[in-house]
Amino acid sequence: MHGKVLVIDHEKCTGCRQCEMVCSVFHTGASNPSRSRIRVIKWEAIGLYLPLSCQNCEEPFCTEVCPAKACHREAENQRVVIDKKKCIGCKTCIMACPFGHPFFDSSERVTVKCDYCDGDPQCVAFCQARAIVYVDADRIPGPKRKEAALRLITSMRPPL
Amino acid sequence: MATGPYRKRVGCVNVIVSPEGLAVKKIEKISQPQKVWGWEIAVYLFLAGMGAGAYSVGVILGWTWNLSVLVKIFHVNFDVAKGILYGGPLLVAIGAPFLIVDLGIKERFLYACLNPRTSWVARGFLILSTFIILGLIVFGTSLLFPGVDLRGSPFWTLLEAITLLLAVSTALYTGILLKSVRYVPIWNTLWLPVLFLASALSTGSTAIVLAMMACGLAFPEAQELLVRAHQVASLERILILMEGVILAFYLYTTYRKKEEGEVSVRLLFMGKLRWLFWGGIVFLGFLFPFVLELLSTWQPDQLILLLVTGISLLLGGFFLRWAILASGVKAKHPLHKFLELRATLGPSIPKGRGDLTR
Numbered sequence: 001m002h003g004k005v006l007v008i009d010h011e012k013c014t015g016c017r018q019c020e021m022v023c024s025v026f027h028t029g030a031s032n033p034s035r036s037r038i039r040v041i042k043w044e045a046i047g048l049y050l051p052l053s054c055q056n057c058e059e060p061f062c063t064e065v066c067p068a069k070a071c072h073r074e075a076e077n078q079r080v081v082i083d084k085k086k087c088i089g090c091k092t093c094i095m096a097c098p099f100g101h102p103f104f105d106s107s108e109r110v111t112v113k114c115d116y117c118d119g120d121p122q123c124v125a126f127c128q129a130r131a132i133v134y135v136d137a138d139r140i141p142g143p144k145r146k147e148a149a150l151r152l153i154t155s156m157r158p159p160l
Numbered sequence: 161m162a163t164g165p166y167r168k169r170v171g172c173v174n175v176i177v178s179p180e181g182l183a184v185k186k187i188e189k190i191s192q193p194q195k196v197w198g199w200e201i202a203v204y205l206f207l208a209g210m211g212a213g214a215y216s217v218g219v220i221l222g223w224t225w226n227l228s229v230l231v232k233i234f235h236v237n238f239d240v241a242k243g244i245l246y247g248g249p250l251l252v253a254i255g256a257p258f259l260i261v262d263l264g265i266k267e268r269f270l271y272a273c274l275n276p277r278t279s280w281v282a283r284g285f286l287i288l289s290t291f292i293i294l295g296l297i298v299f300g301t302s303l304l305f306p307g308v309d310l311r312g313s314p315f316w317t318l319l320e321a322i323t324l325l326l327a328v329s330t331a332l333y334t335g336i337l338l339k340s341v342r343y344v345p346i347w348n349t350l351w352l353p354v355l356f357l358a359s360a361l362s363t364g365s366t367a368i369v370l371a372m373m374a375c376g377l378a379f380p381e382a383q384e385l386l387v388r389a390h391q392v393a394s395l396e397r398i399l400i401l402m403e404g405v406i407l408a409f410y411l412y413t414t415y416r417k418k419e420e421g422e423v424s425v426r427l428l429f430m431g432k433l434r435w436l437f438w439g440g441i442v443f444l445g446f447l448f449p450f451v452l453e454l455l456s457t458w459q460p461d462q463l464i465l466l467l468v469t470g471i472s473l474l475l476g477g478f479f480l481r482w483a484i485l486a487s488g489v490k491a492k493h494p495l496h497k498f499l500e501l502r503a504t505l506g507p508s509i510p511k512g513r514g515d516l517t518r
Contacts, residue, residue, distance in 0.1 A: 061343075064278045066279060067275050068282075069274050069275045088265055088268040090262070090272065091262075
C-alpha cells in the first residue's frame, strides 16, 4: 500500500472525543461531533473506546460501489476521498464500508469521509493521548501486525 | 457446572451472567435495524419488482391467450386486457422516483449512471431506464391501438422478447442491488435475488388479478376479465407457495452463515422487526391470504375474498422488502470483534503493549 494512513491505538484512547470536535470544526466550522469524519465507538460500561476512521483500503469497496465516481482514489497521493461536487447522496458507500466510515452529512446532503485534512489531520494534532498517528502505510511494522493477529487468535480460544 | 460469570445471549443482546443467573453486564449493544436505506428504498424495490413481475407474467399470458377486451371511454376504444397484461412498466416508472427521493441531492440523479463498470446502482439505473422506455412503448401501443394486430410481426416479437428480458433483469436487479453489499451477510447471498424474483412474480400476478377484477367490475363489456382473474389467481397460488419455500431456505442459510446473519434473522424473529416479520410477512403475506384463498375456492362468486387476498398479498410483498432491507446488519470488523471478546472474557486475554507504530 502507498501513501499515509491514520493508525489508531484503541488502548491509548481515553474516549474524550476531542478528535470528533476538532474534525467537525475544521470541516464544517461548527463544533458538532455528529458532523465529524471520525467517530468514537464507546462501551462505557467496560471502559473501551474505539475511534473509527477511513482505513484507506488497498482495494476500497466504497469506490467500487459509487455510481457517480464521486468516491475515488486520488492519483497524486493515493488517498481515498469523496468529491462533494459529484456526490449524489445515495449512501451506497456507507453501506459498503466494513469499517462503518463514510457518514451522511444531513446539512450538506452528501456523504463525507476523512480527507486527512489535506495532509495535516487535526485529530492527530489535537489527540493528547497520542492514540491517533499519521504515518506511511509501509512503516507499520510487520511484527506489530503479527502481534495484533496473535491477540485476536488467543481471544478466539474458549476460556479455560 | 459453571462456577463463575458466563456469557449468555438474551434476544439480540449478549450479557455476562452471574452464577446466580442474574445479568450483571450488557457487553454488546442491542442490534438495531439499519437506517441508512429507509422506507423509500423499500417502496422502490417493491414497485420495481412488482412491475417487472407483472410484465413478465403478462407477456407470457399475452402470448398464450391472445386476449383482447375493448372498452369505449370518451368515444375512444381501449384494449384494457392488453393494457393490464403490459402495464408493469407503469408501476416501475412510479417506483423509480422513490429512489430519487432518497438521494441527498435529488437534482444530481443523472450522475447515478456514471460508473456502470463496477457499480450496481449505475447498472440498475440503465436497466430500469431502458425497461421503462421500451416497456411503455409496448404498453401504450397495446392499449391505445387495439385495431393494429402486431402479433407475428418480427419487430414486435423482438421488442416483446427484449422487454421481457429487461423485466426479468429488473426483478433480479432489486435483489442483486442488496446482494452486492458484501459486508451484510443477510443480503450477500444468492438466495436474495432468487427470493426477490419469486416475490416479483407473485406480487406481479397479484397486481394483474386485482387490475382484471377492477376492470371487470367497472365495465360491463369486460366481464371476461373476471373469469381470467380466477385463472391467474390459480397460477399466483403456485408462485406464492414457491416464494414461501425460498424464503424459508433463505432465512435458514442466512442463520447458519455468519454471526451477523444470525443476528439479522434474530432481529426478524424476535428483535425489533418481529412485528414486521410475523405480522407483515408471515400473517399478511402468507397465512391470511392462504385462508382466504381456501374460502374463495368454496365461494368462487365472492369476489371480495379475492380482492382482500390480493391486497393482503401486496402488503406482504412490501413488508418482505422492508423487513429484509431493515435487517441488514453489517459484519463487524476484526478489531471490533476483538474488543468485544476481550471485554467478555476478561483477563484470560493478554493485553497488547499498545502503539502499533513504535
